[in-house]
Amino acid sequence: MDGPLVDKGPGKAQYPLVKEGRCRNCTRREGTLCDVLTCDELDRLDGFMMIATFDPGQTIFFEGDNLTNYYNITEGVIRLIKLLADGRRAILDFLYRGDFLGLNAKGQYAYSAEAITPVRLCRFPRPQLQAMFADTPKMEGRLLGIYTDKLVANQQRLTDLARKSPRERLATFLLDLAKKDGLRCGDGGILLPMSREDISDFLGLTIETISRTFSAFSKEGLLEIQQRKKVNILEAEKLEAIAESL
Amino acid sequence: MDGPLVDKGPGKAQYPLVKEGRCRNCTRREGTLCDVLTCDELDRLDGFMMIATFDPGQTIFFEGDNLTNYYNITEGVIRLIKLLADGRRAILDFLYRGDFLGLNAKGQYAYSAEAITPVRLCRFPRPQLQAMFADTPKMEGRLLGIYTDKLVANQQRLTDLARKSPRERLATFLLDLAKKDGLRCGDGGILLPMSREDISDFLGLTIETISRTFSAFSKEGLLEIQQRKKVNILEAEKLEAIAESL
DNA sequence: CGTGGGTTTGAAAAACGTCAACGTAAGTGG
DNA sequence: CCACTTACGTTGACGTTTTTCAAACCCACG
Structure with a gap:
């Protein structure tokens, strides 16, 4: 459980993981998914949360990979990337401290995520987090709020790119x-x-x-x-x- | 309750409203928000649902208006519009039968919505629908699923517009x-x-x-x-x- | 049958991209 | 510690694409 995960991509370094989650004492919950949780619920989250860190340029996951983990960013900047078949690249968004990471497109990641700066993440395995969602409606409501805001922002961006x-x-x-x-x-x-x-x-x-x-x-x-x-x-x-x- | 609503914009026709909702017998629930509801829950929805129709070119609501109603499209095609300050226009999306309408940007509509063809809508006043959301977590979960899919689609569109x-x-x-x-x-x-x-x-x-x-x-x-x-x-x-x- | 909005087509202009050279800052190894 | 290397960024000249402007066209409507 405390060991590194398997490689994802060709030549990818192994994930550096440290078991030290202390959600209950976390000072960076404001505006995030876990902001709505009680102490007991935070402890449950803590039970399956892992800290992961990435160096600049490292890929956190690839578009199309099976969605195994969700993440919260506690430090650093991440870029979300989509590629066309011939390699042209678009950056969908830059993510910062407090942002939630891991959009689910039919069980797969909807985009690739790469660290721009040194990055620190809370990592949540999908089955456990989804089970917690099912038991904790207010958490789902929080995610709905986050996604609503993201939709509004994306629509402004669509307008900007179009016109x-x-x-x-x-x-x-x-x-x-x-x-x-x-x-x-x-x-x-x-x-x-x-x-x-x-x-x-x-x-x-x-x-x-x-x-x-x-x-x-x-x-x-x-x-x-x-x-x-x-x-x-x-x-x-x-x-x-x-x-x-x- | 059965009468027409007040005007919204300059020169806008009044909303044609007909009270005839029979959610329980509705044949167009597939894939929509109400797909997950029991008969009793459908009856509750029915209690505050109204049918509204619009002619081609009519505006359903304007970006920035207070969000008073959510909608489900049962017939026709709608365009979602954002304008720049100088009048340049972007169309965010085309919506069809089964689509949910009314993205909430801090209590206001995030975009304008206009009928392209003759349109038929189920109309849900915001307070009642939000109350039902609060009591019916699976409904919130359904909306989360819908918004997740919209986000994925919008990100593909961002990529297309960019590259x-x-x-x-x-x-x-x-x-x-x-x-x-x-x-x-x-x-x-x-x-x-x-x-x-x-x-x-x-x-x-x-x-x-x-x-x-x-x-x-x-x-x-x-x-x-x-x-x-x-x-x-x-x-x-x-x-x-x-x-x-x- | 005439009218008019939406659409198509053409020519000219502008905007942005491409290609190429040069600069600059940071990193590396002698 | 400094020269060399390299990656990234800037600038210029040029070409292509797309927009702009304008005119013609066509279908749908009265």
Whole structure:
């Protein structure tokens, strides 16, 4: 039970697992699935929960794999990926601390998940968590709320991809990032955990267009870029006006 | 209770409502929210359900309106719409018989809904349906399943919008339509209920690009178009190859 | 039979992607 | 500790695709 899991993909490192779950004392429940549970219920969860960690670039699971585990992110950033048959890539979402991971498409993962930064996860085997769902309706209700919010967010993203220009998309993206804490560094700047290629696959553009648009924003004095990853938004209102086509 | 509701938007016709719900004898429960209910529970639902009908082009509700009612579609086709500030339009989804309608974004509708064909709906006031959800966990579980499937579908669509070419998008769209029955007419042809503009707003393209791509498919012998709305897919495998970039 | 909205088609322009070269920051091994 | 390497990012020139603008067309409707 405490040993590493089997390999998933070709050349994949084994999962580093540590049995140390102390759900009852967890300080990161806010807004997550386990937020609604009593102490007893948290102990039950604890009984089958495992901590897993991943290094940047590691794959947590692949699209189409049998769905064996659900996860909660307690630390780090993850990208959700879908590929077309010829290798073109789309990033569905970036996930952060507190996000729930493991969308069920007929018993299989609906997307691949990869760590962008060092990541720490609570891992729940599917049978046990589903059994707990069945016994704990409020937990199911919580997941329904989470999925409702995800649907709303995805529909905004569909609208953006269908109808916004590259400038508008990047402005929208940066402002959304700025709303997340955990990325903020000191002076109101944000530290982008993802590469330009990640951003381009998220926004449906090329890496060059992303780069050019960053440069344009910078030249126009809307923002400041330091060492490529750190962005200071200087003119939030103007950026907002671009994002919302006002 | 049996009278018409108040107007919603400017110049909106009043809602035509008929009290005749007989959930217990309903023949269209398959795959819907009410599929899981017992006879007694169906009677409870019946108690606050109303039938509503809409003509083509009528708006059922607007994005941002207070969410007062949920709906089940029993007949017809609906488009879900989001607008940008300057009027650019995106169609999030087309909904058909059996689909559940009324995504909750903080107490407001997350999108506008408009009838494309004559539409018949079961209408459930929010307080009553939510009370029933609270008492009937399996109903909540059913909705969770429905939303899970919607999320999976939306993620495929995000991938398509981000990375597929116009040809690939239209091929994907047509093959998806062909899978729905209710649109099939006799000889394996499909009857498109939506306009070219609807399709372009769904696929994130212009109406001209849609039209040209239709013409190209037709010239290549992949399909046949009759009277603009009726499409016969002649070479499903080739269209599949285009859609899946094989 | 005429009218008009939706659709198709064509030509021109713009936007974005592609290709290629160059820069830059971080990491590695001597 | 520094030069070398490498991966990532930026910039420029160019080509293609898609949009835009405009006109013609066609079917459905009155």
